[in-house]
Amino acid sequence: MPGRVFPIVTSEIYHVYNRGSEKKDIFLQPRDFSRFQQTFFYYQFASPKPRFSNFTKSKISNFKSLSDEKWVEIICFCLMPNHFHFMLKQLKDGGIAKFISQLSNSYTKHFNTKYKRIGALLQGVFKSVRIETDEQLIHTSRYIHLNPIVSGITRKLENYLWSSYMEYITCTPVLSSPAIVLDLFPRLHSYKKFVEDQIDYGKKLEIIKHQLIEEL
Helix, strand or coil: CCCCCCCCCCCCEEEEEEEEHHHCCCCCCHHHHHHHHHHHHHHCECCCCCCHHHHCCCCHHHHCCCCCCECEEEEEEEEECCEEEEEEEECCCCHHHHHHHHHHHHHHHHHHHHCCCCCCCECCCCEEEEECCHHHHHHHHHHHHHHHHHCCCCCCHHHCCCECHHHHHHCCCCCCCCHHHHCCCCCHHHHHHHHHCCHHHHHHHHHHHHHHHHHC
16 A cells, blocks of 8 residues: 555554645544544444434443454544644554545535535545554654644644643543553553653744745
8 A cells, every 4th residue: 555564454553644636634623623523423433323414413422332343442633724744553453554545434424515516525544553562652642633733823732722732631532542642651640741741842842844835
């Protein structure tokens, strides 16, 4: 498959991401973010489960377990206007590919219908990076959660609704499974400090990145 050298291995963890075709926004209003959250929550589960049309009429909290089996475990996530990040543990062979395919197809169909457009919404095949150490695990989760603030979308991470960060710092998992990361920290507050101590550095890196791009 183009862009992916190694197969995705079951029981391993991956940073998975993709962006809008031609870098265009894939979320145009809050309801789009919310719909995407509903969609990825639903498609992490293997069948059988209720019809998606019935599921979207209720709150996610009413469907904490849609089936006994999952394709993937969603460790953390962040949705940005023109791209998304997940950290996923593959639970079944082919699970990540199945999950991303169903999520992308369902959301693209919804988006195209809503905004009266046709064609691909996302940019080709999703990218994935295998997480090989605990250090890489915690640093990748921090990178994912810092996205909204280093990009200037929000001034406080706690105010950003479209990531798993609040589930982490309040230990109230709904869409994600924070324990896999939080168990590596002595206290709940330690993770918050670990993330937020890096905000200024992350902002500086973002400025440098944009300056380099403009010079090319």
